[in-house]
Amino acid sequence: MTLEKFADIYQRAASRKGGEDKLELMLSKPLAKEQLTQVTNAQWLSAFSMKVFQSGISWQVVRNKWPNFEEVFFGFSIEPLLMLSDEQWDNKAADSRIIRHHGKVKSILANAKMLHEVSLQHGSFSNMVSNWPAEDITGLWTFLKKHGNRLGGNTGPYALRQMGADTFILSGDVESYLRNSKIIDGGKETKRSLTAANQAFNQWQQESGRSLTEISQTIAFSIGDNRV
Template identity: 70%
Template structure:
């Protein structure tokens, strides 16, 4: 790992590229507090995970436009009714013309409902587990979702967490390129070593800046790559 840039340097470069500090600050999204995360119901987590699974490899707008149909067909993503469906009922839902018909993605809804059910037994709810997760080991939460869920690896799980307001950095194309330039990520992006070094780097910048992981991640993205102010 190279010596890291001071966060103030990253911030000033991002501000310059985005037309000043006030413009940059308006672009940042603020995560929810832990107590707000803890009370999010399990059905909303399953809906968010499922949406990101379907958006993977597809136009996000197309999936969003169809999502009310998904909510209706899958009982508002309530865990218990979904777990009571038979194999034949799942097969019927996977071919329903009101949604995007993709059998393996539809079946990931069942697998992730089962994961959330298991978490609920141990922790009370998925929201409580995520709220209690140590942020200095954030990528272990990503790996948990990948291991125990279905189709939640790569950026899918982290993007769903961000959508739900969880304070998380993202390894978007711009952020990953920056981290590779400083040898924070070397070789495989999702190796234990790379993810550990990402945790350490973001903890370092958080100590310097006092900002959320979400803000730090967004500011890094705005400081490099293809991000430019729209005139």
């Protein structure tokens, strides 16, 4: 199988979006490593929790409620959350100020524990993420799925992207492109599919010098019903 050149993908996306200048304005860039290391554990927990709650619910509804979540959960500060009793967690899950979903609320505790444990090893979760091998970003996805709670699928990758970590995302358009190009087949979360997708993105990154984030967005803009 021969990969399509990224330059060709880029030109197709540009033609669909009204030219290179307009396409460039639509592409977001990840944080530099030095900036990423400044992201706090509380910010990570808030991002993970938001994406967990957005799964299966209108994203805007969750965003509108999020100031209430920040208030109820101490700004997602890890230490006080880890000190809560089971009864206190049950009470928070029933709080009318937030979206009441017991399982998703308890995921906040589970992911707080994960962040705490990672920080004991790496100093902070951001240190681990910023030092994760760029050529194995799907390995970080797998870590989140294995050690976090409800962070499988696109939930973990979307949270990483939101916080400025450099990652591609297997959105509907990107997955469709990879399947049509015979890069992946079968389940998109299988080790085989993740490895194949990662290898393809690594090659496009070497060709273009662009971030995984920009490459992923460019692919999405190059296909599907998204013309100007």
